[in-house]
């Protein structure tokens with residue numbers, strides 16, 4: 081028995097003609113923060129999508145919180161993805177016609193939680209990320225930074241084993257980017273989640289315990305940062 085939050089073994093993925101991953105292995109411990117870096121097109125986003133159960137690798141295995149995704153039915157996979165994975169992308173990607181609170185409650189509602197309890201949990205996370213006073217606002221009424229804070233709350237509300245963040249500061253200026261990284265790291269710790277950050281920004285990678293650098297679809301090297 082290991083306490084790995086994520087175990088990727090020899091994963092290969094090809095789009096029609098483009099081979100994006102050529103046998104990538106990566107283990108992430110519970111609570112660990114890992115930055116996946118590398119030049120444009122090296123396979124970072126593809127790795128994140130395979131790890132998060134969004135893409136199915138053509139070879140190799142991905143286990144999330146000890147469950148091998150390739151052994152699960154489609155319904156079980158969806159369930160593991162909804163409960164064990166949180167995702168933060170470059171632009172909040174909130175549902176535009178739902179309030180911040182309903183956006184954050186959504187992952188719990190999709191899992192069949194009671195609506196009042198889901199909204200209470202959502203409000204609790206909005207408080208933790210500092211946007212509770214805007215809980216009834218629509219995403220379009222708020223700044224990019226406020227939307228990103230709500231996206232962090234949405235990623236953590238189910239108590240996932242791993243939060244995946246793909247260029248989470250890409251749409252923010254440097255000050256808001258720093259605040260976002262501090263919030264993301266603190267929130268992942270607070271929620272007991274491992275954090276896997278895909279980035280080409282060295283300042284973002286510096287928040288990680290370990291940097292894994294990809295090149296041409298393989299791990300080029302790993303560096304322990306803390």
Ligand SMILES: Nc1ncnc2c1ncn2[C@@H]1O[C@H](COP(=O)(O)OP(=O)(O)OP(=O)(O)O)[C@@H](O)[C@H]1O
Pocket residue numbers: 095096098099100118119120121122123124125126127280
């Ligand atoms: N939907 C797709 N269809 C076809 N090829 C794709 C698709 N998405 C990515 N690729 C190809 O797969 C390879 C890896 O792409 P990927 O987006 O994973 O790299 P990346 O490191 O995240 O790049 P970037 O830093 O520019 O976002 C590239 O050659 C890319 O052109």
